[in-house]
Amino acid sequence: MTTFLAVAENYHLKYEFFSCKAYGKLSKESGKWMMSEVILKPELTICVDEQEAKALKILEKSEKACLITNSILSKVSISPIIKFSEVCV
Numbered sequence: 001m002t003t004f005l006a007v008a009e010n011y012h013l014k015y016e017f018f019s020c021k022a023y024g025k026l027s028k029e030s031g032k033w034m035m036s037e038v039i040l041k042p043e044l045t046i047c048v049d050e051q052e053a054k055a056l057k058i059l060e061k062s063e064k065a066c067l068i069t070n071s072i073l074s075k076v077s078i079s080p081i082i083k084f085s086e087v088c089v
Contacts, residue, residue, distance in 0.1 A: 004042065004062040011058050016085045017045035024074075037075045045083040055082050 004018060020042040027036035040063065046055050059080050063069055069076045 003066045004059065007058050007062045007065065011054065013055060013058055014047040014050055015044055015055075016047065016087075017043070017083075019043050035072075035074050037077065038069075038072065040076065040078045041081070042078065043081045043083070045085050048084050048086055052082055056080065 004020070008015060008018075020040055023039045023041065024035045025037035025039065026033055028034075029036070042059055044055055044059065046052070059078065063076070063078050
């Protein structure tokens with residue numbers, strides 16, 4: 001999710017770790033298999049002094065601005081995990 005990196009930098013979000021896994025859901029429609037849903041599971045470790053609400057807002061903005069998300073017809077949902085770190089660089 002390179003869009004997240006750009007949005008986080010723009011909002012000056014201090015974070016220690018970011019990764020995002022994607023899972024697909026297959027459905028059979030009109031006799032054909034198709035990818036009916038994509039579930040994004042971003043994991044973000046933010047510095048203790050950062051606000052969780054700010055981090056969630058940045059993740060949501062990233063999803064809305066994502067070129068890939070906006071290019072596919074399947075439903076895309078996001079299920080974030082936010083952790084806190086005492087030590088941030």
